[in-house]
Amino acid sequence: MKDFPGTPGTVTGLILRVLQCVFAAASIASMASTSYFFKFTAFCYLIASLGLQITWSFVLALIDAYALVRNKALQSTVLVSLFIVGDWITATLTLAAASSSSGVAILYFNDLKSCSFIGDCQKYQLSVALAFLSWITIAISSLIMVWLLASS
């Protein structure tokens, strides 16, 4: 297997994993700091889905950091296939959660033109934007993994 930026055990790969955790954690923090998020199924699903995303990305970040410190190769076909399956499942769940929350956020901001939860509405928007950023970083990781497996 080739060793290009973003593959497991590289600095770029580690940065991508850390970014996934940071964006997902910031999104959850922004959503959880609102008063009425638990009244919306979509927002609860966003928190649950991003919680799974953080767990997955954190474990992968630890593995990447271990491989970097010990200078070990992480590019066996079985390991990369496992990473791909996990990446695609979490990426799909994160995209679905971000989209469903954005549907609700856009409904209140754009369609109904009245968001009665004063102060909270900006937090909903911020949370959705951060969830999409988290999805973009996990999508980049997933594509790099598929490319790595395809080029092996």
Place this chain on the structure above:
Amino acid sequence: MKDFPGTPGTVTGLILRVLQCVFAAASIASMASTSYFFKFTAFCYLIASLGLQITWSFVLALIDAYALVRNKALQSTVLVSLFIVGDWITATLTLAAASSSSGVAILYFNDLKSCSFIGDCQKYQLSVALAFLSWITIAISSLIMVWLLASS
């Protein structure tokens, strides 16, 4: 390249493409038959996204049918790579559209417990369910395409 069920130019591949078109068209029909769908950004996006899905799947269905009738092979690496890119883009857009619409539909049905658009609410639900079915069939096609390219 191997020739297994679901690959381009096979009967299963053609059935999958036709199912994608049928589910997407039924979803659009169910949504467009409601009176107030244009007031919801998420529902308009669903129609636009599934419109793109139908166009893409219909073209691929025609190509599959042509290959079946003329008994031609469609499995060059360049062609399959092109199919994969198109499949993944439309699958991502369809999932995002189905999720954002489901966020709004669940908000009205479950969270607010009041859907004031009498008769239309069941159509919203039906449309979202059909959009998810369309996404499942395009996801199956996409995975088969990636598997085909990986095994070549």
